[in-house]
Amino acid sequence: MTALLSLAGVTAYYGAIQALKGVDVEVNEGEIVTLIGANGAGKSTLMMTICGSPRARDGRITYDGQDITQLPTHLIMRRDIAQSPEGRRIFPRMSVYENLLMGAHGRPAAEASETMEQVFGLFPRLRERRLQRGGTLSGGEQQMLAIGRALMSRPRLLLLDEPSLGLAPLVVRQIFGAIRELNRTTGLTVLLVEQNAFQALRLAHRGYVLVNGAITMAGTGADLLARPEIRAAYLEGGH
Ligand SMILES: Nc1ncnc2c1ncn2[C@@H]1O[C@H](COP(=O)(O)OP(=O)(O)O)[C@@H](O)[C@H]1O
Ligand SMILES: [Mg+2]
Structure with missing residues (x-):
């Protein structure tokens, strides 16, 4: 199966600062995939790079079989991709x-x-x-x-950047419940960027962990939730 969205070896920079250091991420049709990571890890940058700003310097971003790496933002957004920014x-x-x-x-x-x-x-x-x-x-x-x-x-692909930010746990559960429902009933594909690792991994089919601009772990939501290093870094140690 080819992924609906795929990033391969993607790097991105702000001036001389490298924010993404060769990222590989795949999102299959009908999946909820989450990207978790601490503040400053590069989560928003990854989401914005998909949309073409900042632009990927190396690597390749493909969507629905087409290379969109160099496509202008307005043309990327026209390809059934919608974004809810941070x-x-x-x-x-x-x-x-x-x-x-x-x-x-x-x-x-x-x-x-x-x-x-x-x-x-x-x-x-x-x-x-x-x-x-x-x-x-x-x-x-x-x-x-x-x-x-x-x-x-x-959209066919929905990009969500930290929808839980600053919200009470009950409200977060309502919003994540709605995303799950939408995915289940319409098959909408979702890429969810979150600092709230616990709720995000419970919601997602699969997840990636981003540390300092690089993916360090990947797996199913359940698999990542069970890993001691995830528990220590993102669940028990705070958020
Ligand atoms: N517009 C910008 N100019 C310069 N540096 C930026 C800019 N936006 C983000 N950064 C830097 O890039 C890194 C990743 O930021 P960001 O993608 O916002 O992380 P996250 O969303 O995971 O909190 C951080 O070190 C941040 O300071
Ligand atoms: Mg962010």
Whole structure:
């Protein structure tokens, strides 16, 4: 089986600083794959490199059989890939409804309202608050909105950067439960970047550990959760 998304030997730099040191990651169709690692490990950089900014200096990124390594960002995002970046960048002065519509730009209106119904089904809270301004939502609701907006483009691959950041455990469980449900019912492929290793590994089919810009471990979620070195570094020692 060829992977839907594959990174092979990918490096990325900020000026002279090397943030990714030859990363190999594969995401198969229908999988939830998580990339865990401490703050500063390069998780966001990896996600942004997939989207073309910063650009991979070495190595190759392929998506759906096509080499996208040198493709401009807007063309990468047009290939059924949606991203919910770190820090839930919603439009604070726009309503929930308007925020969601922004994610559907270019899609026919009928399709957008159908997709919005699916998003509301997944996050009923957003339906209740559809006329409320994004900036007045709670942190958890803003995260739901950020994910919902990404889903509005009907992606085949969803990239999520730290959706659990700063949220209470109960809210994290709600959001991860929704991601699981979406994956189970629609087969959506998800690459989830997380510092919250415990919840992420419980959710994901497979995981990778990123340390200082390099992958140090890979395995199924259950396998990684059981490893003593993971427990010591990411589970019992904090987050
Ligand atoms: N825009 C930037 N300019 C320079 N260095 C950066 C920039 N963004 C991130 N870095 C550095 O790259 C490394 C990886 O950062 P990042 O990918 O944000 O890590 P993570 O998401 O795992 O916390 C860190 O050392 C960080 O300081
Ligand atoms: Mg980050």
